[in-house]
Amino acid sequence: MIPLTAGNTRVKEARKLHRRSVRTERRCFLADGPKAVEGALGTVLASGQDCVVEVFATPAAASEYADLLGAAPLTLVDDRAMSGLSDSVSPAGLVAVCRFLDAPQPTAPRLLTICADVRDPGNAGTVIRTTDAAGGDAVVLAGDSVDPYNPKTIRATVGSLFHLPVGVERDAAAAVRAAQAAGLTVLAADGAGEVELFTPAADELLARPTAWLFGNEAWGLPDELAALADHRVRIPILGAAESLNLATAAAVCLYASARAMMNG
Template sequence: MSTPLVATNSRVKEARKLSRRSVRTERRLFLADGPKAVEGALGATTHDGEPCVVEVFATPDAAQRYDDLLGGVDDVVLVDDRAMAALSDSVSPAGVVAVCRFVDVPLQQLLETSSPPLVVCADVRDPGNAGTIIRTADAVGAGGVVLTGHSVDPHNPKTVRASVGSLFHLPVAVEPDTEVAVRRVRAAGMDVLAADGAGELDLFEIDELLADDVAWLFGNEAWGLPEDVAGLADHRVRIPIAGRAESLNLSTAAAVCLYATARAHRG
């Protein structure tokens, strides 16, 4: 067994730089932290067919613990605990991290190859919310997620972890211009439904609409959808709240809307 690399090793230091969005964007590489993320990455390819995983770092203990997972990897790079702590953003690192190629797909490819419903996230900044929405969209059988405007990078370590592997098998596109994204989704034949607490339609009363080809539009965690963005949608839909709660958390609201859509499709 080779001697584990230390935190000051140049190979470890270069991988560590991928914690910064600017470096990820420049290199189109990111870190997948933990066994679930690494498992998803090992089974994934990029939109142009390349293997997602470039290399895997593991502590000696983790390499033994996850032997079934890593057995098919040609060359696992062993690192010591301090080097793993530098590569992982987890409080308690699981001991395995993969360097991966970006897995986002061009918006047009997503629209041409994915079936409704779709999810459009406008200016969703919190990586945990973004990852949870990707995971939920995957769970309900949605066709994909589009992150628009100033949304978080889908390859952010916290987003990757919150998606619990779904990032690697659900198409995700990035489009800086929200208006462009919404117009292209509508041009693809989908009704765009804006989740809006003051919406004119009640989610519980629109099963017929939900059973059609739709895309959900969700806004920022703090301020929701600006008027000009909400105005791009075909309809604004509110989630009825029977109690005294002012609103729902973004990822919770997305889950309610997406499962209502999935139920309508089954009906």
């Protein structure tokens, strides 16, 4: 098989999926790198279709990851074509064109993460990965949050995007109300919260089915959105640091919930 070049029509059409508007129109996205491709190849959609439409690989990557690719629909491309398909500084040589996942939200979740106006793809991807690691059931990217199919978001999930449902809700308040309607106690992570994590009062709350609500990286949660939560919970700052970043705060809160559930 002769590798396709950057000027090939199929390569150029796939490259357009770097744009959110094109992803939304075609309902396809790019999964970049071996971990993302592995997760995509192991995913079958609710419709019965395979998640992966096509895998582009350089000859060197196709040889290196031959066991992973197996019977995948494989197309070889040259290095220049791959550099246009991948947004990584050092491409691994594997990019898959995937169908939107459209995984249904769980009917009886125990642990849910709601991200409101989280705009950094690395942060969003890390929160998805952390929710997965902590045994969470789903993530909702609410308000003006980053696209879950942004290539940087997908890479930061390290495959977790394919392990649990990730929903999008433009109305952050509606996401909070939907969680409450599903029987979840909504806890807003807030540095000025009335409940301190790692206290008996917090432990009592965490024993219930919970939705954690996290805000924007720079300005946190708007007061009107935090007010919709059932409780505001603060992480104690024991040293001189002003605060924790979003991904770290989410990890602390989600694992506190995981611990409570394990002990419950």
